[in-house]
Amino acid sequence: MNARTAPPSSGYGIRCARPAEARAVAALLARAFADDPVMTWMVPGPAGRERRIAAYFRLAQRQQRPRAGGVRLAATSGGRLLAAALWSGPGRWKASAVQELATLPHYARVFGARGLPRAADVQNSLHEAHPDAPHWYLSTLGTDPAMQGTGVGTALVREQLAHCDRLGQCAYLESSKASNVPFYERFGFRVTHELPLPDGGPTLWTMWREPGPVTDAAPEPAPVR
Template structure:
């Protein structure tokens, strides 16, 4: 499988987000996640998009101290087309002191009922999170009207190519079943289906083994087996 970026539309490229763009990144991701089942389950319907934007502003603050940080697809004029939050190996979980410091702000976003649900989501994700070192993709989104044009693939392919070069796996959770084929085309495989309690929606952990460099035997070639990727040890 190749992780070369999809052909770029004229006038944009992939780069790290600037600190001054945190609001624009949050607004873009809020639009991308406006219909996300898990977000809809956690955040009250009233002014949901604004609540999601507030959530992603906080998520970026938690993310920026980590290796990889925030990457964007952006035009030369500064318009953001897609954004991805990455964490490097061993850096996926914020320090407890950082999590405690932002709890009051998360409570203001989710409200009483949503905060309980957000805690259930976090607990389920932490329990499912694999232990082997890996790059973690907690959130990625493409702006409205640009899905299916290769922008999201190009944004992720840059980091995935680095994963292949370094021999490092990657991991994410998809909260929308319709997005599974998109990630599968990038080499991810579903490892489980996890349904949230109380009739909540499901999410799907997905793991990606690095592609070997050209000339190195693939797993199938080396083993003589079916080449089916194993699920990560948890």
């Protein structure tokens, strides 16, 4: 386990990712998801796992790029990336059939012959469980392991949820770790289903959040988690 460090003394802010940062964002998320149960199930075997997970997150970002604010960062003024989140707005969470077909060869290289059927099972399970009601979808949240516990991930989530509250819009996510469920519950998310993956795969927890009251105070990057 990486030792926790204090937030950078120079401070940090929340902003949209720049196209030139795609590889750095992918590398950060690969480190954050190195021990994720679902990711390690889809990418079996430790050889080259972090590299392949990073390749997966480069593909995931391509899906988000046409969407304004789809890739959000907690970052220092000097450009150090601390945490990243992938958001989709209402009605925009699912890739088109054409997009999925175009990316299939890339996903095949990422997951390999053994992992690709598992990745397909994960996608199908998530699509079947996904709610129909309009919502913002947090598909990915990852904090640099050295920064976990310092509040940067919390600040990143709060920034978008404050926007949801102002618009009166709901939010949705899936947690791949039981230990992360209380973290999301602190924002007002509630578990709607436990979703065991097929063929003995790990369990996911789907979570839904109704919009909260609007406050005058702007969300601050305060160290809550």
